Amino acid sequence: LFPxxxxxxxxxxxALTLEQCIELSLARNPLWLSAEEDYRASLARVRQARExxxxxxxxxxxxxxxxxxxxxxxxxxxxxxxxxxxxxxxSLRGRIASSESREYLADKDLLRLDLVxxxxxxxxxxxxASETRKYAAxxxxxxxxxxxxxxxxxxxxxxxxxxxxxxxxxxSKAATAVRLAENDVLLxxxxxxxxxxRSKFEPLEADGDLVRAPLPIDKEALIEQAVRSRPETxxxxxxxxxxxxxxxxxxxxxxxxxxxxVSRHRxxxxxxxxxxxxxxxxxLFFWQPARGRIAETRANIRALEKRSExxxxxxxxxxxxxxxxxxxxxxxxxxFEKEILAQAEDVYDLILFSFEEGEIGGLELIEARxxxxxxxxxxxxxxxxxxxxxx
Numbered sequence: 001l002f003p004x005x006x007x008x009x010x011x012x013x014x015a016l017t018l019e020q021c022i023e024l025s026l027a028r029n030p031l032w033l034s035a036e037e038d039y040r041a042s043l044a045r046v047r048q049a050r051e052x053x054x055x056x057x058x059x060x061x062x063x064x065x066x067x068x069x070x071x072x073x074x075x076x077x078x079x080x081x082x083x084x085x086x087x088x089x090x091s092l093r094g095r096i097a098s099s100e101s102r103e104y105l106a107d108k109d110l111l112r113l114d115l116v117x118x119x120x121x122x123x124x125x126x127x128x129a130s131e132t133r134k135y136a137a138x139x140x141x142x143x144x145x146x147x148x149x150x151x152x153x154x155x156x157x158x159x160x161x162x163x164x165x166x167x168x169x170x171x172s173k174a175a176t177a178v179r180l181a182e183n184d185v186l187l188x189x190x191x192x193x194x195x196x197x198r199s200k201f202e203p204l205e206a207d208g209d210l211v212r213a214p215l216p217i218d219k220e221a222l223i224e225q226a227v228r229s230r231p232e233t234x235x236x237x238x239x240x241x242x243x244x245x246x247x248x249x250x251x252x253x254x255x256x257x258x259x260x261x262v263s264r265h266r267x268x269x270x271x272x273x274x275x276x277x278x279x280x281x282x283x284l285f286f287w288q289p290a291r292g293r294i295a296e297t298r299a300n301i302r303a304l305e306k307r308s309e310x311x312x313x314x315x316x317x318x319x320x321x322x323x324x325x326x327x328x329x330x331x332x333x334x335x336f337e338k339e340i341l342a343q344a345e346d347v348y349d350l351i352l353f354s355f356e357e358g359e360i361g362g363l364e365l366i367e368a369r370x371x372x373x374x375x376x377x378x379x380x381x382x383x384x385x386x387x388x389x390x391x
Contacts, residue, residue: 028197079263099242
């Protein structure tokens, strides 16, 4: 199922790419498998709707001398009858059922998009938690380096003991942050495992990176594509087609079906003959239920048209919001990469040098280190936000 596996350690679990996670989730997710069965059932109902009425085999035995004495009966009928629907009714039922089946297909497609989005969200959350853990580990390394330098300067008599205590507190805080970051990684992997249909704490590694390179976004083209191809749009069109079919079905109810029968007629002592029967119902009050059904379907069609218009506006708004969020996140990423991260690192290096030279105390170094770590975490958050807005 997963022939291409990269970035896997020899002793650790295989690293799964985003595409592999999506494929695995769709292969195992119970809701997705249930939706597929619902769609298959809807296709079966289309075949049922197009079936012909079943013929009837008729037998009538009269004037029997004794009960169930068919041989001595004075008169008997044996024949076949068939209900013949008015032309167009059967095919129309099939089209209505096909519209309902397309609604199930749209629901299935919408569920697939939702599952894929959830997998992407969980996958990117694992990457974000891993990035946060990496920065927490870097912060721990810096805090331990600060502690070692503070102890050395204290031994040399350059700083008071309070600076060593302060450095020790910062190292303890950094170690706690690493443990919390480890827990966040475990929780993110547990959620991804759940979506993949695996045990929550089964070993898992994510092979991928948060999106960094800005992608060209044509907002108007994306809105047009979304309105045209979103499953909600397809479902609305199927609902409208189905309701139009039901309106036509109500109109066709004015036209009656008829029953056609052929039977063999036998009378004792007489020549055997054949009978042909044609019966047509007399719809004395046909206009009453049909008129109500037609009015109902017309109102439903108008309501569906208005909902479809509102749906198009909503989809356009959602895409526009996502495009604006993506553009904002892309600008933040560019700002971090070009200015903020480099400036925070330069400031930390300068203040660290000043601390080593005895020009400043430990408080300034602690503040510079925190600023550097916060900048790195904010950069990771911007990458996560950009990846999710693209998703």
